[in-house]
Amino acid sequence: MSADQMFPPVPAYYDPVTVFAEVFADTDLAGDLAEALTCSEVNVLAGLLACRDPRAAEAWLEEHRQQCPTPHIH
Numbered sequence: 001m002s003a004d005q006m007f008p009p010v011p012a013y014y015d016p017v018t019v020f021a022e023v024f025a026d027t028d029l030a031g032d033l034a035e036a037l038t039c040s041e042v043n044v045l046a047g048l049l050a051c052r053d054p055r056a057a058e059a060w061l062e063e064h065r066q067q068c069p070t071p072h073i074h
């Protein structure tokens, strides 16, 4: 078996922000984890996610706001 058969080819263009957005656009994941994040953590995550998927970013913030003592900062 050759190396090409063992490992998929690396795309010529790889955008880590797009991959991040694809992974964290999962609303079930947001429902499971958003409340465990601090206010700063969820804001940073949503900020980066909003670069590619603003609706997913809002989903994370909405899940977090449900238990946050300071929802106005999101």
Ligand SMILES: [Zn+2]
Residues within 6 Å of the ligand: 038, 039, 064, 065, 068, 069, 070, 071, 074
């Ligand atoms: Zn908060």
